[in-house]
Each structure stands twice: as structure tokens, then as C-alpha cells.
Amino acid sequence: MSNKRLWSLLALLLVLVMLVAACAPAATPAPAADQSASAQDTPAEEAPAQAPADTSTDAGTYQIPTTEEGKYNVAFVYVGPHDDGGWTQAHDQAREFVENNVADVHTAYVENVAEGADAEQVIRSLARKGFDVIFTTSFGFMDASEIVASEFPDVDIIHISGFKANGENFGNLMGSMENMKYVAGMVAGARAKADGNPKLGYIATFPIPEELRLGNAFGLGVEETCPECTIDVRWIFTWHDPVLEKEAASSLFDSGAQVVMTGADTPAPAEAAPDGKWGITYDYQYNCTNPQCLTSMYWNWGPVYANIVDQSRNGEYVGGWEYFDSDTGGMGLFGFGEDEELMPGVASIPEEDLAMIKETYMKFLSGELDRFDVFSGPITDNQGNLVVPEGVSLKQEDLDGFKEFGSECETCMYWWNENISAELPSLD
């Protein structure tokens, strides 16, 4: 008996040794080594041609995030795949922007990082390797980012998005997407009015201030172009679930919605839209490809990140609570850009509405309008109460707070605009 155990122990120790051997099989036979040398040569020659984002440890098509000597090293930690067509891809697009537009930087990413289980180890591992800036782009990375930042004072860690910062090297970053939701609301309202069906839908993720704020911004935009339109809401309790998102979209279309807007990742509303109905997608600029798609309300993190990387390199980054508005170029509406064409469903909106939409959009981009203009009175909630009187604007803490969650907001974001025909989510 004990003999057998000894054997298995010994053998399994060998298994561990075989971990080393995993690199050995190719190291022993000479021809294999030659091949790998040539395999390494080829991409090196091609490297100048394909400029975007090459990480330094070149394992062929596979990449392992490592730092590069003499460059400023920037790492990104993603919750999903880098090409998810939504939230994460928008960040990866920004990573490429940083790689190509900031002098002497090197970027790398780690994708599909589990929020509770792996995040801390992954972020710490990047900090150990000597990355100078780490962007962690999911809410669930917040605690892990905070802990690692406290261990590595020389590494700046930027978390998108949550509610923690340490005033030094750990900061929180988010932008005022409500501006784009507002203009998208104007598009949706104009479209529904032209189609003669005043029903709209909103796929909301979690009952948090952000989702009510974005829904209300959409509703306020709808009011501008279609005062008689109403909006129904579906809660899905996830940021990314292609199946659930599609079910929610179909459910809204089935109950009569003409246009569905989403707060989640995938282009589900455009994909689920039957002929003659419309969807509005979120997060990633180029996920509005379906002909049923009106526009995508997209993030353009690139310039924002490039700015932070510069600050960090000059030793000027202070980890606080940063909330950028649309005049930074950090967001946009697909189809309205200079070298973009309007999607067919938008191009066919009556001229006067379209002109007003374009004008409002330009005002947001130039900074003439900002998020406080979106939430300026008079605003009435769907119970008939006057939430914001004429001539008054909500304050920042009102935009992002629930009293129930300990915010010091006066007019908290716990209301639905008058054209939203849904009940408030319960908070207890």
C-alpha cells in the first residue's frame, strides 16, 4: 500500500517537473528550435507594417503582457473578450488609440478576467511586471484595484467605474453618457413619431442611479421630438448576456415598442428588431451594423486615456473622482460623425427634426450644452410631481445618488420621467 502511494507521489512530483518539460520538448530537438526562431523572425519583419498594438513577448499570435524597456507601459484589464462588440471592445479601441497616439508607450491587455476570483492576482501581476498605468475596466475590479494600488504607490491604477479613489494613485473614471442618451432619445422620438407608433422601450441593467439617470436622459430627449411618446422598461440585472438582452428586446417589441434603446453591451435591440422597427445600441462605435439600427451611443475612451497616460508620465496624475463631459470627445453618436453616414432609419427622419437633432448633438460636443442642461427644469416625474422646477438644474450628487445608498443628494435620482410608463425598482 505505502509503496503505491510513494510511487504516485513521486510520479506526480514528476508531473510538476514536466511543467518545465513543457518548454523542454521543443528545446531539445534542434529542428524545432530552428523553426521557432524563424517563426519569431517573420512577425518581427512585419511588425512595422501592422502598427496597432503589438505586445513585446511575442509568442506568435498569442501575446503575453510584459513591459518594454524605455517605454511608458500601460496595461488594461478587461472583464470580457477584447472583441465583444460592446463595452470591452470600446476600451480595446482606446488601447490602440493610446498605442498609436502617445509617444513612447507600450500597451497590453488581459481579457476575460473573473471579477471576484482572479482580478486581484491579475492586477497585482501586472503591477509586479512594472506596468506604469493600469486601467481596470469593470465595476467588479474596484476592491482589487484599491488593494493593489496601496501596495504599489508608483503604479497609477484607474478604475472604470465605481465609487472609490485614494487621492493618490488610485482613481475612478466615468463620463457623462447621459448627453448621448438624451440625443438618442430625440432620434428615437422623431423616428417613432414619423412611424406613427408612440411606444418606446428601454433595456435597463441594474437598479442603480446610473441606469435611472440614463433612462431619464433618454426620456427627456424623447420628449423634445415626440411629446406623446411613452417608454416601457425591462430590467435584466446584467451588463452582458446576449440571450437575456435579446429576450428583453423581443419582449419590448412584442408589447408594441417601435424603438428600443439599451443600457447593456450587445447590439441586441437592433438584432431583435422586426422589419420596420428599430434598435439603438450602446458602448462600441461600430456595433451599429444592422439596417434596423438607428445609431449607437458610443464611448471614445482613447483621448481620455491618452490624457491620463500623459498626466501619469509627468507625475501629475491624482487619483480622484473624474467625470468627463461630452466636450472631451470621449463619447459620440454613430452616424453623426464627420466621416460617417447616417443610418437609413435616421436619414429618413423628417428634415426639421433631423436638423434639430444635429444641432443639439453639435452643442453637446462643443460644450455649449452639458449634463446639467439635460437635467434642467421643469422636469415632472411619472407620478405627476415636479422634480426639478423651471430654471433649476440637478447637482452632480443628485445625478448619481440614492439616499438609500448613503448619498447626500437632495433630489436623488430615484424617479422616472413623466413619459416612462414603468414602476421604480425597489431598493430594499
Added chain:
Amino acid sequence: MRLPVDLVVEKRTEDYPKWLPAATSLAAVILAFIISGIILKLIGGDPVQVGKFFWSATFGSVATISDTLVKATPLILVGLACSVAFRMKLWNIGAEGQFYMGAFFASLVVLVPILPPDAPKPLILLAMAVMGMIGGAIWGFVPGFLKAKFAVSEIITTLMLNYVAILWNNFWIFDRWSEGGFQMTRLFERGYWLPRLADYAREYPTLSGITLHLGFVVALLAAVLVWWIFDRSRWGYEIKLIGDNPNAARYAGLNIARNIILVMMLSGALAGLAGMSEISGVVHRLQERISPQYGFTGIIIAWVAKLNPFAVILVSILFGALIVAGREIQPSGLAAMLQGIILFMVISSDVLLRYSIRLQRTTTPVTAGSDA
């Protein structure tokens, strides 16, 4: 045409040598690595680079060894959980759910709260560990009871209970204990954390960021306990007998129903302990997706380790290393592929245990074309 030698495959009539299972497992793992290297090469990767990276990312420094062992900790416990059940040929596919229930029950200590954060730490941790094991044991009891009393297939019930456990957890973290509307509870106070080496970084600065926690020691002790049960206790002998030959066990007067329930509960308790160790040692709050499928990886580990508790430790460290190194290789997915190939190879290698394979010189003279 005929070859000068025949491949003779015969069912083994006598016991195979004692070293054979370990040797075939080892060969299977090596073969899996070689196959993976070839696949990597075919898709344009560089196996040498990846291999070197694997080593440095997992055992290259004290810090990475710590990362690897932290990953191995829950794997050892779920691997043991599956081994215990499989030893009696109970197919517990529910370690994932038992893990979640363990995490949930351990959280009750914090969130009800059963004990305040300034209670004596050993008491808190003991209470959380016991609650975790109770949670897992309950989730093992249900399919065990159904199997023992009504012969309901435990494969189906344990599998389905995984989803129930995850959704049960979701209800509490979304609805009752949600922090700020998000799918997680509040951060546990430090009093509820398993001690980790990084806690002593103030006195010993080199320990900064070394997150190996007490759960690893608990996992090692659990392996010793399971070994003792299997190899030293009467109960372990009964379990094996029931698994190998239930009829003989029945004639011998063993209470099979009772043992099914007990073994399922022990299996669940071990997986529940893994859940407690993860939330108290790593995540520090109850939230969604605390397990990247540890429970299912445990099944693979139990098989690769051939149900030997000490082998479970080594295989878990190997799989922990696979996860730690694999997740850094972009695009992701390499680690999962390797795991799959290893399992496939190990299960295939069982053929060598059941059949003897040898080459035999053909005795009849070879006449070319006669068989064509």
C-alpha cells in the same frame, strides 16, 4: 498484407503493477503538454516561449508561487470532494453548487451577523468554516437522500442543484444584501478574513503582495483527513467496498443507504469549505461569479489524480498553475484547452489499466499478397 508483429490487446486477468496508474497518468499529462505544444505551433504560436512563460509565471518567484498556491487551494478542496464521492462511485457533479452554498452559509456569520467582527478571530474563522461545511453538506444531503431512498440519479440532481445554488446566491446578493444595487454584498470587515502572508508585510516587507492564506493549510489538512478515511479507517474500507461491489457489501451487512448519504454530505462539506475559504481568503465579500467553475474543474482533478488525496494536491497545484499562467496569454482560452486535453488523455489512458497491450511476433510465415 500482414506485419511481422501483431498488436495483442487482452483484458487483464490479474492485477496490474502498483506503479502503473501513476505512470499512465504521468504519461498522459506529458502527452497532453506535447499535443498542446503542437496545437500551439499549428495556430502560429511559439511553444518554447509559452513554455518558458508558463514556468516563470507560476513557479518563477516566491510571489508567483504564492499566486499558484492561492489558485490551488479551492481546487484541492473540490478535488477532494469529488474524490470522496467517486471512491464510492457516486457521481457528484454538484461541487460547484456545494461551493456556492458553502460560501453562502459562511457569509451568514458575517451578514446576519452571527458573530461581530471584533469577536476572537479563531472563533470567527471556525464558525465560518463550520457553516461553510454545513452549507455544502446540506447541498450534498439532498441528492444523497434522494439516491438512497428513491434511487434518483445523483448525476441529474447534483447537476441541477448547481443552478439552484447559484440562483439562490444571486437572490441574496441582488436583493437582500446588495451593496449600492450591485450584485455583491458589502466588503467583509477584516475580522472575517482568513489571515494571509501579506498581513505581515509591515514586519516583513518581502511579504507584501504575497496573498497565500490559511485556507491552503486547511486544504492540506483536509487531504490528510481524506487519506486517513480512505486508507486507515474502517469506514473508508466500507466506502470502497460499496463502490466496487454493492452486492457483496449488502451481503456483508453494510448499510448502503446510510453510507450514500454520509459520503454525499462529506463530499459536499469539503466543497462548501472551499467556498468559505475563497470568500474569506480571497474575495472578502459574497458576490456573483466567485467560482470560475472550480466545482467542475474538481471533477477533472479527481480523475487525473486517480482519486488519491495526495495526488489531488499535486494535480491541483498543476491546474492552479495552468489557470495562473493561462489567463495571461491573450487572447484567452489556452488554459481551458490544456485542461481539456489533459482530462481526455488521462481518461483514455485508463485503457492501459484494463487491458494489457503487447507486441507479438507472428508465428505463421509471411506470404505477401495472400491476404490482399
